[in-house]
Amino acid sequence: MRAFLWCNGEIPSQEIISNLGEISPLFGVDGGGAKANSLGLNVNEILGDLDSIDNDDSQIKKTLLENQHFSDLTKTINELAKRGFSEFDILGVDGGDTGHILGIWGSLAELSQDLVIRLYHQNSITHRITTESGDFKFEIDKDRLFSVFALSKCQNVSIKGAEWEIFNEELDFSTKGLHNKGLGNPITISGDGILALIIEN
Numbered sequence: 001m002r003a004f005l006w007c008n009g010e011i012p013s014q015e016i017i018s019n020l021g022e023i024s025p026l027f028g029v030d031g032g033g034a035k036a037n038s039l040g041l042n043v044n045e046i047l048g049d050l051d052s053i054d055n056d057d058s059q060i061k062k063t064l065l066e067n068q069h070f071s072d073l074t075k076t077i078n079e080l081a082k083r084g085f086s087e088f089d090i091l092g093v094d095g096g097d098t099g100h101i102l103g104i105w106g107s108l109a110e111l112s113q114d115l116v117i118r119l120y121h122q123n124s125i126t127h128r129i130t131t132e133s134g135d136f137k138f139e140i141d142k143d144r145l146f147s148v149f150a151l152s153k154c155q156n157v158s159i160k161g162a163e164w165e166i167f168n169e170e171l172d173f174s175t176k177g178l179h180n181k182g183l184g185n186p187i188t189i190s191g192d193g194i195l196a197l198i199i200e201n
Contacts, residue, residue: 002087003080005029006036006043007073007104008052010095016120020089027080030072032092033060047079048072071100074107077115087116094121109151109194121198129195136189136197140182145200148177154193161187171195 004023008031017023017039025044028036031052037043037060045061046053049072053062065075077088093104108117113130128151129136140146148159150171157171163181171177171191189197 001085002089003027003085005073005076005088005090006032006041007090007092008032008035008096009092009100010122011035011039012091012094012120012122016091016122020091020120023091027076028060029076029092033062034058035092047076049075070110071103071107073104074110077107077111077117081112081115086114089118089120091120093119105151105196108196113194124198124200127197127199129189129191129197131192131194134190137186138197138199139186140184140199142182142184144182146180146182146187147198148180148189149173149196149198150177150191150193151196152193154191154195157189157191157193157195159187159189161185 004026006026007029023041026036026041028034028043028046030046030048030050033043033046034053037058043060045063047063047065049066050062050064065079067075104119108128111117113132117128119126150173154171156168158167159165159180161183163183189195
């Protein structure tokens, strides 16, 4: 099952929201629920430690997730995964506190690899690729930029069909995967860890 999550960062453009079609079911990650609700979207439930919604007087269901060892995003996804959700489209991830921004990437690194996760930014989309994903294939226009970052240590990463290809190379968190280019043909990415594929709009 697929779920949409709305975090407490900057509100994405109307174009991004419209391109996603029907955003349902929609869950707020702490203060993100109030932001989505303010846009007239139907928020099914708000989850997290609820420290950012003190003045929220809406009738939206709220679920307190108390574990302070993990971020609200990680806790929310783990809770929804227990309910049977396995695919997550996440908005409101840009802007705000620097620690929270880095925490978004930390969530991608620590969540179960069998979950499909996409982040929607103002100028790009991030796809999480894991060992469970198998070969990740996508179409991209010629000269369109994308980047691939390792969020965990990977021994065998391959990128095929791009301007700069690699085959079974070791990749760790670094700038090595910054800015590759499409050639107008399908690209295939595979690895034995957790990767973040960022495709620029």
